Amino acid sequence: MLRYFLKRLLWMIPIILAVAIVVFTLMTFCPGDPAEIILGSEATDEALEAKRVELGLRDPYFVRLARYLSDTFIHFELGTAWKTGIPIADSIKERLPRTMLLSGITLFLSFGIGVPLGVIAAVNQNRWQDSLCMILALIGVSMPNFWLALLLVILFAVKLKWLPALGIGGVKYYILPAISSSSMHIASSARQSRSSMLDVIRSDYITTARAKGVPENQVITKHALKNALIPIITMMGTQFGKMLGGAMIIETIFSIPGMGTLIITAVNNRDYPVVQTGSIFLAIVFSFSMLLVDMLYALVDPRIKAQYQRKGKMKRRAK
Amino acid sequence: MIMSGKKHKGQSEFSRFIYQLSKNKMAMIGLAIIILEVFIAVFAPAIAPYGYQEIDANALRQPPSSAHWFGTDEIGRDIFSRVIIGTRYSLSMGILATLISSAIGIVIGAIAGFAGGWADNVIMRALDVIQSLPGMLLVIVMSAVLGSGYFNTILALSVGSIPAAARMLRANMLRQRKAEYIEAAYSINCSPARIIFKHLVPNSISANIVQMTMGVSHVIVQAASLSFIGLGIQPPTPDWGAMLSGARAFIRKSPHMVIFPGLAIAITVLAVNMLGDGVRDAMDPKLKK
Numbered sequence: 043m044l045r046y047f048l049k050r051l052l053w054m055i056p057i058i059l060a061v062a063i064v065v066f067t068l069m070t071f072c073p074g075d076p077a078e079i080i081l082g083s084e085a086t087d088e089a090l091e092a093k094r095v096e097l098g099l100r101d102p103y104f105v106r107l108a109r110y111l112s113d114t115f116i117h118f119e120l121g122t123a124w125k126t127g128i129p130i131a132d133s134i135k136e137r138l139p140r141t142m143l144l145s146g147i148t149l150f151l152s153f154g155i156g157v158p159l160g161v162i163a164a165v166n167q168n169r170w171q172d173s174l175c176m177i178l179a180l181i182g183v184s185m186p187n188f189w190l191a192l193l194l195v196i197l198f199a200v201k202l203k204w205l206p207a208l209g210i211g212g213v214k215y216y217i218l219p220a221i222s223s224s225s226m227h228i229a230s231s232a233r234q235s236r237s238s239m240l241d242v243i244r245s246d247y248i249t250t251a252r253a254k255g256v257p258e259n260q261v262i263t264k265h266a267l268k269n270a271l272i273p274i275i276t277m278m279g280t281q282f283g284k285m286l287g288g289a290m291i292i293e294t295i296f297s298i299p300g301m302g303t304l305i306i307t308a309v310n311n312r313d314y315p316v317v318q319t320g321s322i323f324l325a326i327v328f329s330f331s332m333l334l335v336d337m338l339y340a341l342v343d344p345r346i347k348a349q350y351q352r353k354g355k356m357k358r359r360a361k
Numbered sequence: 362m363i364m365s366g367k368k369h370k371g372q373s374e375f376s377r378f379i380y381q382l383s384k385n386k387m388a389m390i391g392l393a394i395i396i397l398e399v400f401i402a403v404f405a406p407a408i409a410p411y412g413y414q415e416i417d418a419n420a421l422r423q424p425p426s427s428a429h430w431f432g433t434d435e436i437g438r439d440i441f442s443r444v445i446i447g448t449r450y451s452l453s454m455g456i457l458a459t460l461i462s463s464a465i466g467i468v469i470g471a472i473a474g475f476a477g478g479w480a481d482n483v484i485m486r487a488l489d490v491i492q493s494l495p496g497m498l499l500v501i502v503m504s505a506v507l508g509s510g511y512f513n514t515i516l517a518l519s520v521g522s523i524p525a526a527a528r529m530l531r532a533n534m535l536r537q538r539k540a541e542y543i544e545a546a547y548s549i550n551c552s553p554a555r556i557i558f559k560h561l562v563p564n565s566i567s568a569n570i571v572q573m574t575m576g577v578s579h580v581i582v583q584a585a586s587l588s589f590i591g592l593g594i595q596p597p598t599p600d601w602g603a604m605l606s607g608a609r610a611f612i613r614k615s616p617h618m619v620i621f622p623g624l625a626i627a628i629t630v631l632a633v634n635m636l637g638d639g640v641r642d643a644m645d646p647k648l649k650k
Binding site for chain 2: 057058060061064065068069071072073180181183184185186187188189192193195196200283284286287288290291294295305306309310317321324325328329332
């Protein structure tokens with residue numbers, strides 16, 4: 043079991059390296075001249091050329107790639123942003139927690155609200171509770187998060203003046219971003235939980251449990267939900283990627299200085315190092331969360347745990 | 362439209378699917394909205410009361426009225442006309458990007474699933490790398506690399522969905538590969554190409570079709586997000602996301618500029634989701650009797 047996760051952890055190193063190479067290569071194909079963007083359109087040709095040499099843009103692709111990889115992964119030297127001159131490590135240290143907080147709240151809400159709603163719908167299949175939950179969920183998954191964000195700003199910040207429209211500060215500043223980034227995910231986890239609960243509720247062992255006289259609420263929570271959770275957790279893993287991506291968009295609306303605003307501005311400024319390093323950090327966060335999902339699996343599903351253990355034993359025997 | 366239960370027995374899978382789908386009211390409403398949107402997109406210039414770039418300097422940021430149903434924007438363009446013309450972008454981008462990514466994903470998945478061994482390993486690890494970037498981030502970077510414009514944006518959007526399609530097909534193909542009919546096909550000396558494209562792919566593809574219908578709505582939202590943050594389709598093209606992006610600055614004084622383009626996106630996504638749910642239910646083997 044432990045060996046499996048250690049292996050997965052080690053496997054992340056080449057994956058992240060490959061991500062770095064892919065993003066680096068993509069950025070070199072990016073149209074637009076960083077030197078001109080930094081110096082402005084009035085700069086002289088000599089100044090532009092000097093800037094290009096200074097940024098190392100005149101070196102061949104492989105030289106630049108090798109330099110970038112050795113700086114980042116061997117010397118842990120993340121460099122500074124071309125446009126602003128701020129050390130990238132500092133901006134990431136400051137911004138990554140905000141993006142993770144926003145995605146974390148989204149994950150928490152989508153699990154904490156979406157799953158109960160889906161269970162309520164499944165238990166009351168074809169009754170009004172079911173229809174209500176599912177219609178709300180259908181509307182929820184169809185509502186683009188950035189539009190919802192704008193509507194919430196109009197209602198709560200502009201008309202009612204209850205909540206701030208942008209910026210960061212206390213809890214109050216996170217309410218609108220959290221609602222707008224999580225509504226879509228609450229809805230989709232409600233839909234997923236309903237369908238996986240329905241799959242489970244129809245199975246024989248639930249009938250058996252009921253026949254034994256187990257109280258209904260225990261049948262639902264102990265017998266059904268525990269098994270229904272497995273596909274829900276799978277979905278959460280893939281959804282977390284969407285949550286990180288969605289948080290990037292939500293950040294730009296609420297002017298939250300997180301990874302999203304950092305990377306989007308850097309893309310527009312052709313600030314290659316910021317885009318590359320920012321992407322690598324988001325990829326690391328995402329890979330870790332996928333690993334966490336797999337560990338959760340093993341916790342929820344004893345069959346999977348047993349499988350890992352059996353594999354380990356078989357290998358040891360083969361040796 | 363209504364077929365008797367007896368009649369559809371013994372008919373092909375496809376007509377059973379169509380029958381199931383046609384019985385689903387929600388899916389039919391979704392389909393009707395989509396057909397209506399296609400109709401609007403085709404005849405957009407005839408339906409729109411004003412040109413999408415027509416400026417009325419005397420009517421800046423006017424709220425909805427009988428002359429301008431959805432009001433006007435910051436330089437006096439009719440928002441209703443712009444939303445109507447915008448119908449041409451969202452839905453078609455969603456469908457085209459999903460078709461491209463599914464086609465590429467299916468070919469990659471088929472190669473991985475059929476070849477197995479090191480080819481499978483290389484392909485799957487490559488997909489791992491692409492999938493360890495959050496989808497939206499990949500789309501943003503791709504869009505910056507490929508540049509703006511309709512087709513470039515479609516390409517950028519499709520890259521993000523290739524891995525999921527490839528994985529789905531591969532998983533189903535691995536299941537099918539061991540089936541007896543494949544062994545039978547080998548034994549009568551079918552060529553590998555014939556086995557892949559005549560037997561394996563058609564039998565493994567149903568999950569991909571469900572994934573595609575669900576994927577369209579996701580891509581539409583991604584496309585709108587892209588133009589919202591200033592990449593993808595650029596103004597003055599009346600893409601709904603780009604319109605929202607422009608309207609953001611006037612959110613305090615002219616909220617109508619935000620409401621209508623967003624509503625158009627939401628309705629389109631809702632219709633696609635309704636149809637997608639219907640397609641999934643009609644294809645779900647658990648519901649087959």
